[in-house]
Amino acid sequence: MSTIFDMELNDIEIDDGSSTMINTPNNRNIEIDYDVLSEDEPIEVDNEIEIDNFEQSAEELISLGSANNCIELTEDMVNCQHHERVSTQDFELLRVLGMGGYGKVFQVRKITGNNTGSIYAMKVLKKAKIVRSIKDTDHTKAERNILESVKHPFIVDLIYAFQTRGKLYLILEYLSGGELFMYLEREGLLLESAAIFYVAEIVLAIEHLHKVGIIYRDLKPENIMLDQQGHVKLTDFGLCKESIYGGKMTYTFCGTVEYMAPEILKRIGHNHAVDWWSLGALMFDMLVGKPPFVSSNRNKTIAKILHSELKFPRHLTYDARDFIQKLLRRSPDSRLGGGPDDAAPIRRHAFFNRLNWDDVLAKKLEPPFKPILANEEDVSQFDTKFTQQTPIDSPEEGSHLSKSVNEVFIGFTYVAPSVLDEMSKHDNTHRHYSRSPRKNQLSNHNRYQPHRIDESTSDVNHFH
16 A cells, blocks of 8 residues: 655555555555546636634633633533543553544543443543644534444444543543544455455444534544444544534635535635545545545645546446445535435445345444453553553643633533433442544555545644
8 A cells, every 4th residue: 555644645646657656465466457437527726725714813812821711620610510520540551543633532440420431522622732732622512522422333432521621532432443534554455345345334323424414524444443243433523614504604724624524625615515525535545555536745636536537446346336435426416425315326326235224223243353452451552552552531731722712612521421321320340341432643554545634723634
């Protein structure tokens, strides 16, 4: 597979030639022949596209001392509205699973109260870093709200949310299967039967989000986790947009470039159809080893997405080619899934002819890959550059946040209904959860690594 990069890399160009070379996990070069399918008319844009940064500062909201209007919040003050109050004292840190610009993700064990002994993933966010950008603040609040409101077999579960004076904590289910990215890294190319399994579960997750007015906008292998059985769980809702129904459009320039739809790149307004473009790019990635339009830098990649012909390896079946081609139509109105019926025509496509969608939803299909796990704390599917670190939640920063900043996060605290149900039954039976969000970034791998952008921030890789 081709080499991962942030902004500059050596990648495999598929330009005018009829074949290209890829590296398998065993470092063997394989030549893949490509057929070129004619595309609908590309959107005309300049070859070079400037990526604007709309960073909006809220530093004036942060007080660096004990100045006027500063208050010192305690855990009791912010975590008092639920029957079960939780804090950092209720969890034992076990391993580091990932980290990013805003904090860390830990594997933790609950050591008190309800569900004592259960394993979770704890995502820790630093308020001081988040509130410097209004967009980052909005994304954080949206992610927490979506995690609370959206419950689906193929979407990660939020169990608790709480805050301290300087940090936000999300307690999520621990997904011990790791990232789909890691599985693709090991396998190189997937068989179409495996791609059908993963794409089908992703379709149902995205369809559910659309039904409740949410567009996802960052579908890529790194944001898809696998549970202990090997089923899909969608994670990282930081770039989602809520309340998008009917013909309503939104204009934020965000996502991961290699999976971004043309209408986002053109800033002409977009809706739910962008997620189906990303699904087409993701499926191409699964079957070929990299996204359909890639280059050595971001502007060239964008130009390819907007202009280049779509080229398919000859080993793909007709149904796979047809499905991807219809998902990657540059006009959202003619894109498969782009109409008012959303996912219905996608589920009817011949690529899924042998699939029973009720069985997919009920998780009755056998996963192509089932992780081999020693126990519920197993972290073997996560990057050792994180898991070998000593798990330490850094002390609260000495500076105090202003009252107005802390008011931004009012209502952040949450306890899952399932936990409250168990409490109401006075049931202390041990329950195991299979939990975890993803790490920020992988290194020293052979897969092509796209880069994520948000017009509001220069931190292109939020961790999950």
